[in-house]
Amino acid sequence: MSAESTPNLMEAVVSLAKRRGFVFQSSEIYGGLNGFFDYGPLGVELKKNIRDCWWNDMVRRRDDIVGIETSIIMHPKVWQASGHVDGFTDPLVDCKVSKQRYRADQLFFAAVTVDGEVKGYVSALESEDTVGALQAAAESFKRKKAIQGTLAPVVAVEFTEATEAQIPLIPSPATGEPGSLTPPRAFNMMFETHVGPLRDSASVAYLRPETAQGMFVDFKNVVDTGRVKLPFGIAQTGKSFRNEITPRNFVFRSREFEQMEMEFFIHEDDDWAKWHRHWIDWCKDWLLSIGLPASHLSEYDHLKEKLAFYSKGTTDIMFKFPFGVQELWGIAARGNYDLGQHEKASGVPQAIFDETTKKKFIPHVIEPAVGLDRIFLAVLCGAYAEEQVTDEKGKAETRTVLRLSPRIAPVKVAVLPLLKNKEALTERAKELYKKLQRRYAVFYDEAGAIGRRYRRQDEIGTPWCVTIDFDTIEKDGTFTLRERDSMEQRRVTEAELLALLDEQVY
């Protein structure tokens, strides 16, 4: 049974994440806080490994990209210049009776049309089958009101498009009754706070809703202090915050999350489409390098007419999550809009000098932006599998296995003495364990039957188990290397193990 055929994959992943300490609800003993999550002992290692792989591949192993780390709270003028103060909003609908709040673009309604006449309205929250839900609601509406005639197939309409006349007639999803929904209003998603002892408009500041502006605001500092020349990139990872109206799908859409963004600056005359394609390909290759299944990845080009006026094009790399195909990594060609905005707002010139043409210009930018928590979730969903296997005694059992790439697995090797009560075995095992621990995250386990110990490692995605047995200490020093996915076992020397790790974990 592969990941794709696991029924309720999402439930299985969330359950494993909780059971084995990958992800906890934030402040769980206080009932949790909607849209906030904590990473447990295994989760923090997996997350750190993904982050470090990205950093190494994006920054340290390249000559044309440098890293920075900017503050979460920046000068409020940054967010005025970037357009976030005015425009970073979601359409919000209140239900005055239930006090529930909905995103208007996630709330759908449909007219109940019988024999060509509108008899009323039904509503449903966006789901895998919004139209089906609306159709069922319409049928129920017709039945309950004992309306005779032929019901037309429903047409789903986003609540943002409801007319003034329709709004009072659309039922609230909370109460099922019309009359309580308000017209949509723009709700700014930036968290607001105050810096300094005074709480007035002059002290308002925001938690950054994206890390990208840090790269733009520090652009000149990087140019002036580093030895960079076009084309070059500035990258950072770090927390961002969005006061989502309806956080959902586990860590997919949360209110506090971590981004990994890079701004790649190119000459104004350079071929932006070529660079755009380059970075889409780079991002896809990188996702494959950390083990995401190619079968789950696809591309989505944003419609030209839906792009911001300054945007030349945006392509999303999509991932097939259990709850649908969703955006994972956005690669946007943003022209020179951001640097231009900051030049205007700050009065500090952002142009750089072209030695060839002797002209000054503001560089254009390609921006690959991805959420670390989303990759984390994609990794778990892509790696999770339940398999029917046969245990040592020939009994059929289900094994849960996380097929994580060795690059990002929280534990690289589990070192297992065959028996707990034979000191010669445990001593040698501990010696190997300590040696490996200097370079790698390793785990020592001597408790229980060897088969059960393998299963425990399978479930957390440990690529290799090494078993120290009597042959190890009495014969040639080799030990059993057991591979997670194939479950194959072979004898290896310590040198062979070290070479394997050196090649696979990087």
Next chain:
Amino acid sequence: MSAESTPNLMEAVVSLAKRRGFVFQSSEIYGGLNGFFDYGPLGVELKKNIRDCWWNDMVRRRDDIVGIETSIIMHPKVWQASGHVDGFTDPLVDCKVSKQRYRADQLFFAAVTVDGEVKGYVSALESEDTVGALQAAAESFKRKKAIQGTLAPVVAVEFTEATEAQIPLIPSPATGEPGSLTPPRAFNMMFETHVGPLRDSASVAYLRPETAQGMFVDFKNVVDTGRVKLPFGIAQTGKSFRNEITPRNFVFRSREFEQMEMEFFIHEDDDWAKWHRHWIDWCKDWLLSIGLPASHLSEYDHLKEKLAFYSKGTTDIMFKFPFGVQELWGIAARGNYDLGQHEKASGVPQAIFDETTKKKFIPHVIEPAVGLDRIFLAVLCGAYAEEQVTDEKGKAETRTVLRLSPRIAPVKVAVLPLLKNKEALTERAKELYKKLQRRYAVFYDEAGAIGRRYRRQDEIGTPWCVTIDFDTIEKDGTFTLRERDSMEQRRVTEAELLALLDEQVY
């Protein structure tokens, strides 16, 4: 000339940090934001290396400590239970005329006593020589008012201890005139925000002022999902926020900063003093392992009578900064106060079961807590030196050198072809560079005289430079390894270089 004898060391360090892209003021193009900093290309690498060393030594290389990562915004009840909502305050004094704000515990005053009679008051902000400043102010006061007689030596008093009668008589440091300072009031240093679309008291949340509470709130989750047993620790690194009234001393006291904290849980009957000592020693050893000079470290035991009622003892590891000896790492024995508070407030039992005594109890805790930005600053201050050396042509010059440990240096090796225009040299240099880059942060530089290239690396703390010359390509393949601190040069093979890195960078 060593670091200690560099006049204006702080200025020199801040200037280097800006010039070479270690630290920028946040939002500098908008005039900056007081108390917020960005880390530039070299700074982010140095900071990441310190963080990773701590994580590897504190978590990955140990069997008794696990890591977690909790959210910055937690349930507000966490901060009620921890005491931060009521007690995390600084005493704030306003100057009603200048609108300046001061921390009352950083503002000092003294009576001007002439021939045994109080003639008035003077004030001064805390500095290296507060008493001297007050004495000078008193003399100036006496002179300006043409008071005859003998001035008694001043006695500095904290503004927090000013009586109601004294306050109107104490001059504001901003105006020099009395009458404008308010009595101190408690100012809560937590940044406040609102979660969700409503802005009312029910939606208030705080940016965490410390990471420690995350470990306490998730304690039961870790116990229930990990295979931990006492004594064991939970560690995390992450951003914290404090709305400081007077941020100062560069990144030493900022409003947004990163902490590295660990909570080490022990049996209630265990010897807390032994563990307390153990962790003080561990922390000092660790600071030495990343290269802080032992001569700059000292210990300070908090006075018993100044401890919180639940505290058994707190010892700070102090560092000699250019602006004075200041707290670097606090190691606190906190009893079982925090878990006990969360048990009371949440109603969720935090006790664990002792198999031996068959009794339940709430574990006690030792907490080593350190600020990453402070270590970063201590590292720079401890490593900075200006030396008189002689260049190739026999001319005396000053070299600036950062004596960073190879463990944390942003660049480990610079690879330099002797000449830029000899393809055989640059090809071999690039080949080595690419090979090293898979594992290490390395830098390739072919621009300028070799001596100048060495100096550029000295200034950013690169421990080794490797020069590819004609002997490398025509004779034995060895290259020149130049050591930063001694400036000694010797021939090494590639294998010797790799072994050196493997030993020194970990």
